[in-house]
Amino acid sequence: MAMAMSLLAALLLPALLLSAASAADSKNNPADELVALVNSNRTASKASSLSDNQGLGCIALQYIKAYEGQCDQVSDKKPMDSSFTDTFAPNCGVQATTLSKITGRLVGCQSKYAAPSEAFGILVNNAKGLQVLHSKNHTEVGAAVSGTDGGGPYFWCVLFSDGKPAASFKVDGGEVPKAAYHPGCFSGNNDDCMGATNAAVALTGAGASRLVVAAVLAVAFAFAFAL
Numbered sequence: 356m357a358m359a360m361s362l363l364a365a366l367l368l369p370a371l372l373l374s375a376a377s378a379a380d381s382k383n384n385p386a387d388e389l390v391a392l393v394n395s396n397r398t399a400s401k402a403s404s405l406s407d408n409q410g411l412g413c414i415a416l417q418y419i420k421a422y423e424g425q426c427d428q429v430s431d432k433k434p435m436d437s438s439f440t441d442t443f444a445p446n447c448g449v450q451a452t453t454l455s456k457i458t459g460r461l462v463g464c465q466s467k468y469a470a471p472s473e474a475f476g477i478l479v480n481n482a483k484g485l486q487v488l489h490s491k492n493h494t495e496v497g498a499a500v501s502g503t504d505g506g507g508p509y510f511w512c513v514l515f516s517d518g519k520p521a522a523s524f525k526v527d528g529g530e531v532p533k534a535a536y537h538p539g540c541f542s543g544n545n546d547d548c549m550g551a552t553n554a555a556v557a558l559t560g561a562g563a564s565r566l567v568v569a570a571v572l573a574v575a576f577a578f579a580f581a582l
């Protein structure tokens with residue numbers, strides 16, 4: 356009996372440790388942190404708190420991928436609107452009929468990884484950005500953070516919509532396909548988030564002189580689109 360119990364414990368313990376680890380990981384999602392910053396800044400200026408939609412978050416990650424790592428393009432180019440129906444939604448398993456209007460976008464990029472609070476400052480860096488952030492037209496939000504594997508540039512994207520949170524950007528079977536994830540993270544899901552977080556750890560672990568060089572060379576681009 357005792358032996359059976361300890362065998363059971365030996366089998367269960369790793370499983371418990373594993374689930375504790377993954378629970379910690381999903382709380383450690385920079386895209387969710389970005390949404391929290393968006394919402395606290397909105398409510399501080401009497402705008403509504405927005406619903407975090409995983410389908411829209413996944414689309415924000417595909418939106419970033421459309422730039423193919425070209426950091427300087429976020430200032431003046433945006434993906435074609437047809438990309439939402441042609442590639443972003445299908446990649447995310449989002450049902451085409453549930454796509455809702457995009458009412459604002461914040462896109463930013465920097466050669467060096469930035470924590471969510473710093474990224475927020477890069478994304479909302481002028482009056483136009485603040486207007487998009489505080490717009491009363493939005494009801495929901497999705498955010499994504501991405502880096503190419505093993506380094507920068509690092510992109511952030513926040514998409515806003517006026518859709519009904521429970522009925523828009525609905526994901527087939529309720530789960531975004533794994534292929535839509537990496538590299539990067541998006542808001543509104545409870546999955547592990549790798550990529551940008553790992554890269555940040557790698558950066559912190561780098562030699563001080565390399566960090567100084569990275570800081571000197573950091574170049575940021577950001578743009579806010581009203582629609």
Ligand SMILES: *[C@@H]1O[C@H](CO)[C@@H](O)[C@H](O)[C@H]1NC(C)=O
Nearest residue numbers: 396399400475476479480485
């Ligand atoms: C909201 O964000 C803007 C832009 O970063 C900042 O200037 C402002 O202080 C923030 N407001 C609050 C209450 O944090």
Ligand SMILES: *[C@@H]1O[C@H](CO)[C@@H](O)[C@H](O)[C@H]1NC(C)=O
Nearest residue numbers: 458459486487490491492581
């Ligand atoms: C809100 O939506 C209206 C109608 O589409 C538009 O004219 C207006 O510019 C939007 N406001 C903001 C802050 O984006």
